[in-house]
Amino acid sequence: MKNGISLKELASKLNLAPSTVSRALNDSYEISEATKKKVISMAEHLNYQPNPFARSLRENKSKTIAVIIPERINNFFAQVIDGIESITSEHGYHLLVYSTHEDVEKEKKIVSLLQNGRADAIVMSVSSQTSDISHLKNLYDRGLPILFFDRVCGEIPTTKFITNDYESAFEGTRHLIQQGCKRIAFLMLSKELSITRERYRGYLDALKKEGIEADSNLSICCSHQDEENIQLIKALLQSSDRPDGILASVEKLALSTYHAVKKNNLSIPDDLKVISFSNMSIPNLLNPSLTTITQPAEAIGQECAKILIKKLTKPRQPDLPNEVISLPSQLTIRESTLVR
Amino acid sequence: MKNGISLKELASKLNLAPSTVSRALNDSYEISEATKKKVISMAEHLNYQPNPFARSLRENKSKTIAVIIPERINNFFAQVIDGIESITSEHGYHLLVYSTHEDVEKEKKIVSLLQNGRADAIVMSVSSQTSDISHLKNLYDRGLPILFFDRVCGEIPTTKFITNDYESAFEGTRHLIQQGCKRIAFLMLSKELSITRERYRGYLDALKKEGIEADSNLSICCSHQDEENIQLIKALLQSSDRPDGILASVEKLALSTYHAVKKNNLSIPDDLKVISFSNMSIPNLLNPSLTTITQPAEAIGQECAKILIKKLTKPRQPDLPNEVISLPSQLTIRESTLVR
DNA sequence: GAAATATTCGCAAACGATTTCGTAGTTTAA
DNA sequence: TTAAACTACGAAATCGTTTGCGAATATTTC
Known part of the structure; x- marks a missing residue:
């Protein structure tokens, strides 16, 4: 029964x-x-x-979309999924959600589980460890619609949704310089990630444009252990030629910076100005409030979903075009970068 | 192909x-x-x-578990899902994740979509609007294993995982009193929720034990609009007999309190001490750092998953027992409740 | 050496929906 | 009046697995 x-x-x-x-x-x-x-x-x-399985078996579609993200405890990804769900649920699609925990081995396992038709399509943001992409290529070659957002995979010819990472990093860096910063550090998760590459480019070009020479000692590649990162940044801030500005390419590194600064008895923004890509809900409750570059996360999710729904519901739709669609981020200046 | x-x-x-x-x-x-x-x-x-659908059709099980939460942009729920996934993925189960956005109508729709076997079981936390529970009763009557956590539904005789809400609220309130608070307000999302009932009980009993008379004007029922809540709390703080302490039964209300305090030119903890149930990752980066009652979210998820896996994988397993399992929360005292 | 028993595998029926094809019965056209 | 066309429905195949049952061969037993 x-x-x-x-x-x-x-x-x-x-x-x-x-x-x-x-x-x-x-x-x-x-x-x-x-x-x-x-x-x-x-x-x-x-x-x-x-019975959905009888139907899926017969029609060879599952009415299910798989979403793969690097971590759940992150407002950005949560907002993206909200955006996806807001569109797909209207069309009767269900969402399988997987987290790789930034682990490429887990990513491979998850991807291999999706090779059998359990999902009609995949929306994903790759892990920071992902450099070998054969598992993704496999999926693509099977003809499974796959769509990237934020941390995209350039080698796969499909649609990607990103934000204007280059421009945002450029503007953010310039803002720091305008606030008087001479030595600006760039904090990143992994050199492999598309977003760090783009944001790093923006950072470097802004330095160049403003006539500041880049110092490779100020390009810091962090890990996934918050405690390690705090120590790393703490050491950075204790060095004689410490930076006076920081551009954090992901939110968690800005938070680690705050912790490191606290331990070092320094002051933001007096000793160090901080700007970060971030979708946290309370940047203005931090002490000091954090200047952020906020990505339109929910919109990204919605756009992903719309293009996917079109592909999945209309008959004889062509493959997802190999194009990169960029939505603008928003720079909000707060105390962490202001002279006082 | x-x-x-x-x-x-x-x-x-x-x-x-x-x-x-x-x-x-x-x-x-x-x-x-x-x-x-x-x-x-x-x-x-x-x-x-x-082919998973052929197998599901034949075996009448989907190897899929549905998780229903009130909101995604919330560390607590994200952590619970991480906990669930850590166990279920080991056993080959997939997770369908749905958000009700605190909307009982959406909850009903989602639940009705799960009546056809698409999921082998449901793990959920009800929306704050949920008072009529006929849709949940329906599911239960169909024999679908359903398991509640945090915001449970007492009328359904199944297993529920909660934290020691009564005791935590009791201790939290007592802590405020010990710090000198005489007029303590209780902020809640909805009177219907199991967690607000328990936490409110703990709050009231602590007041009584310490010989403080409860003032019904200090029991504030908030909405889901952050802006509204900020106004509500702002008004509360402007009244002549304003509270000198606040126990927020959910995190977002503590954050709204911070915003309201900022606008009112008051000071935490001097004018108002604040304690909150919260699983945010950076309570110590707030200004002042927030005293929290933190729930063991990931453990809750794992325990839910373990009991479910046992039920689903072992043959001839009895129904989920009608019991409430409580895991202890942790009180961490920070600046927001300290006299200085 | 015949009978009993294992071992190893194939046939065919399920699971529950959709869809191709076929066919009564009715209406229209010539 | 008869052929053609249309309407409204049914029989059966199909999707890809799993499994009860039967059967063929090999092995053991007396």
Whole structure:
């Protein structure tokens, strides 16, 4: 009694053939209005729910989209998923959500689980460890629609949604310089990531444009252990030629910076100005409030979903075009970069 | 070519019957080691992946668990899901994740989508609007294993995981009193929620024990609009007999309090001491750092998953017992409640 | 050496939906 | 009046697995 009644049982209650009932419920033109009415009312009365697996087996689609993110405890990704869900749920799609925890081995496992049709498409942001992309190539080669956002994979010819990382980093760096910073450090998670490459480019070009020579000692590659990062940044801030400005390419590194500064008895923004890519909900409750570059996370999710729904629901749709779509981020200046 | 080869095709390549191949892959005792070897190596060679829907249809289970939460942009729920995933993924289960956005109508829709076997079980935390629970009763009556955490539904006789809400609120309130608070306000999301009822009880009992009379004007029921809440709290703080302490039963209300205090030119903790249930990652970066009651979110998720896996994987397992399991929260005192 | 027992595998029926094809019965056209 | 066309429905195949049952061969037992 776990599952409700089947189409066959419903049909026998109605003294009709299963095929007729199926057609009636699917509003086929071959069925008279009278029997349609009867079938539908009986189906509602008995609370008939079609078995999704029978349907998936027959139609070879799952009505399910897989979302793969590097971490759940991160507002940016949560907002993106909210955006995706807001669109897909309207079209009857379900969301399988996986976290790689920034672990490329987990990413490979997850991806291999999705090779059998369990999901009709994949929306993902790669882990910071991902450099070998054969597992993603495999998926793509199977013809599974795959779509990247934020941390994209350039080698796969499909649609990617990003923000204007280069420009944002450029503007952010310039803002720091305008606030008087001479030695600006760039904090990153991994050199492999598309976002760090773009943001780093923006950072370097801003330095160059403003006539500041880049110091490779100020390009800091961090780990995933917050405690390690705090120590790393603490050491950086204790060196004789410490930076007077920091551009954190991801939020968690800005937070580690705050912790490091606290331990070092320094002051933001007096000793160090900080700007960060961040989608936290309370940048203005930090002490001092944090100047942020905020990505339009929910919009990214929605745009991903829209393009995917179009591809999945309309018949004979071409493959997802190999293009990069950029949505603008927003720079919000707060105390952490202000002279006082 | 979207999906790989089928069992039947694999069988014909091997000159064996599909049934034999199936049994070989499932390590049946009826198949000789020799043919098992052959089958397995060929399956690997051709990268055979069993169709999950055919299997689900046949076995009447989906290897999928649905998780329903009130909101994604919330560390607590993200951590719980991480905990669930850490266990379930080891057993080959997939996670469908849904957010109700605190909307009971959405909750009903989601629940109704899960009546057809798409998920083998449900783990959920109800929305703050949920008072009528007929939709949940329906699910339960269908025999679908359902398990609540944090915001539980007492009327459904199943297993519930909570934290020691009563005791934590009691201790938190007592802490405020010990710090000199005389008029302590209680901020809640909805009177319907199990967690607010328990936490409110703890709050009231602590007041009584310490000989403080409860003032019903200090029991504030907030909404889901942060801006509204800030105004509400701002007004509260402007009244002549304003509170000198606040116990926020959920994190977002503490944050709204911080915002309201900022706008009112008051000071935490001098004018107002604040303590809150919260799983944010940076309570010590707030200004002042926030005294928190932190729930063991990941452990909750793991315990939920463990009990569920046991129920789902072992044959002839009894229904989930009707019991409430409580894990202790942790009170961490920080500046927001300290006299200085 | 015949009978009993293991061992190993194939046939075919499920699971529950959709869809191709076929066919009564009715209406239209010539 | 008869052929053609249309309407409304049913029978059966199909998707890809798993599994009960039967059967063929090999092995053991008396």
